[in-house]
Amino acid sequence: xxxxxxxxxxxxxxxxxxxxxxxxxxxxxxxxxxxxxxxxxxxxxxxxxxxxxxxxxxxxxxxxxxxxxxxxxxxxxxxxxxxxxxxxxxxxxxxxxxxxxxxxxxxxxxxxxxxxxxxxxxxxxxxxxxxxxxxxxxxxxxxxxxxxxxxxxxxxxxxxxxxxxxxxxxxxxxxxxxxxxxxxxxxxxxxxxxxxxxxxxxxxxxxxxxxxxx
Amino acid sequence: xxxxxxxxxxxxxxxxxxxxxxxxxxxxxxxxxxxxxxxxxxxxxxxxxxxxxxxxxxxxxxxxxxxxxxxxxxxxxxxxxxxxxxxxxxxxxxxxxxxxxxxxxxxxxxxxxxxxxxxxxxxxxxxxxxxxxxxxxxxxxxxxxxxxxxxxxxxxxxxxxxxxxxxxxxxxxxxxxxxxxxxxxxxxxxxxxxxxxxxxxxxxxxxxxxxxxxxxxxxxxxxxxxxxxxxxxxxxxxxxxxxxxxxxxxxxxxxxxxxxxxxxxxxxxxxxxxxxxxxxxxxxxxxxxxxxxx
Numbered sequence: 001x002x003x004x005x006x007x008x009x010x011x012x013x014x015x016x017x018x019x020x021x022x023x024x025x026x027x028x029x030x031x032x033x034x035x036x037x038x039x040x041x042x043x044x045x046x047x048x049x050x051x052x053x054x055x056x057x058x059x060x061x062x063x064x065x066x067x068x069x070x071x072x073x074x075x076x077x078x079x080x081x082x083x084x085x086x087x088x089x090x091x092x093x094x095x096x097x098x099x100x101x102x103x104x105x106x107x108x109x110x111x112x113x114x115x116x117x118x119x120x121x122x123x124x125x126x127x128x129x130x131x132x133x134x135x136x137x138x139x140x141x142x143x144x145x146x147x148x149x150x151x152x153x154x155x156x157x158x159x160x161x162x163x164x165x166x167x168x169x170x171x172x173x174x175x176x177x178x179x180x181x182x183x184x185x186x187x188x189x190x191x192x193x194x195x196x197x198x199x200x201x202x203x204x205x206x207x208x209x210x211x212x213x214x
Numbered sequence: 215x216x217x218x219x220x221x222x223x224x225x226x227x228x229x230x231x232x233x234x235x236x237x238x239x240x241x242x243x244x245x246x247x248x249x250x251x252x253x254x255x256x257x258x259x260x261x262x263x264x265x266x267x268x269x270x271x272x273x274x275x276x277x278x279x280x281x282x283x284x285x286x287x288x289x290x291x292x293x294x295x296x297x298x299x300x301x302x303x304x305x306x307x308x309x310x311x312x313x314x315x316x317x318x319x320x321x322x323x324x325x326x327x328x329x330x331x332x333x334x335x336x337x338x339x340x341x342x343x344x345x346x347x348x349x350x351x352x353x354x355x356x357x358x359x360x361x362x363x364x365x366x367x368x369x370x371x372x373x374x375x376x377x378x379x380x381x382x383x384x385x386x387x388x389x390x391x392x393x394x395x396x397x398x399x400x401x402x403x404x405x406x407x408x409x410x411x412x413x414x415x416x417x418x419x420x421x422x423x424x425x426x427x428x429x430x431x432x433x434x435x436x437x438x439x440x441x442x443x444x445x446x447x448x449x450x451x452x453x454x455x456x457x458x459x460x461x462x463x464x465x466x467x468x469x470x471x472x473x474x475x476x477x478x479x480x481x482x483x484x485x486x487x488x489x490x491x492x493x494x495x496x497x498x499x500x501x502x503x504x505x506x507x508x
Contacts, residue, residue, distance in 0.1 A: 058240050
């Protein structure tokens with residue numbers, strides 16, 4: 001049976017209405033806000049979770065892959081984060097964008113992972129003024145000048161992997177989930193200025209590393 | 215400056231586009247299926263929780279009700295058995311010999327609480343009188359004072375202060391063969407104290423050697439009718455000499471009691487005479503007293 005519920009547009013949906021919303025949601029409704037889907041799932045609608053998962057699975061997975069640099073660990077953390085979300089559904093209330101909520105869970109799970117397995121990785125979260133990693137040589141210094149887009153992408157990912165954890169996290173959050181500086185700050189538990197600084201450092205290093213490649 | 219910013223923005227947008235081209239990883243399908251299955255299972259879990267047995271819903275109310283009933287019962291029992299308030303005379307006596315009254319109070323408290331309440335004013339009055347007599351005699355005649363003061367109110371030895379209200383428990387013995395003798399020897403400080411306060415003067419000397427006799431006497435007292443127990447308790451409160459007279463006069467006519475009181479007064483033993491008269495009044499409250507005794 002297909003639920004045919006028409007939701008108001010997200011812009012016209014008052015926040016208080018969203019908080020009280022528990023009706024079934026039509027799957028793949030492009031107008032349904034993430035928060036509404038999560039509330040619908042809390043109310044027992046499994047299709048709402050499917051839609052929510054479809055929207056966020058790839059960006060979240062890539063965020064974890066970038067941060068862990070290990071696909072197996074990323075898969076484990078990915079499953080943990082969604083399991084935590086499922087368990088916390090009963091207490092979910094709309095206090096921020098769902099994306100911020102989801103990546104806050106992901107960030108906390110990552111920190112736990114770092115603490116257990118690689119405490120040294122935590123250092124780079126505080127290493128704001130660390131010297132930039134030595135980027136690969138600019139294109140004009142490379143012996144072979146044949147670079148297609150695949151090679152440029154690989155170089156960008158390599159440069160990204162060289163960034164400190166916190167700076168890389170800020171970059172990935174912005175480019176995967178479209179989060180603003182404020183939302184990045186909220187998701188990672190730092191001040192707005194810190195998040196902005198991390199993002200600026202990351203972009204500066206990436207620009208320097210991609211000089212002549214873009 | 216503006217040109218630099220425009221170049222930076224252009225580079226940033228190219229980096230973003232390049233990142234979108236490069237970052238194409240997706241979670242494996244088995245992970246998708248697993249997470250979706252977990253999400254559906256979680257929604258089914260409350261239905262399983264609802265399938266609990268019918269009585270589980272009553273656990274908390276029943277627990278609260280049980281606690282309330284127990285609390286009310288305990289309060290009711292404590293308030294009923296809380297006993298009489300202490301009078302000033304009892305406070306004085308209790309502070310001097312806190313445990314001395316325990317052997318006296320135990321039988322009455324255990325078997326006839328109403329009777330004990332009825333006797334409480336009389337007992338208090340007698341204690342006050344004894345206390346006043348002790349004060350009059352002064353510290354110089356301390357031994358005599360000790361004999362004049364009822365044993366129950368005298369300074370109790372440490373073993374007395376440690377004695378419980380009820381029958382003391384004999385310590386464990388090594389052999390069963392001499393169990394009876396050991397039980398007699400283990401007749402406990404409380405029993406020995408009662409022997410000291412017994413009416414016969416020979417009972418004062420009855421220690422461990424006379425333990426079997428003490429045990430028999432104790433058993434006889436224990437098996438006596440409840441009505442006789444207050445009398446025994448009162449007798450224990452008298453001096454040995456007066457207690458002996460009480461035993462001697464027990465069951466005789468009131469005139470014999472009054473004659474003995476008059477004899478004591480003639481001999482100058484006014485304290486003993488008063489104590490014996492008080493015991494007479496306690497036993498024969500309706501008997502008219504001669505003019506000389508009023």
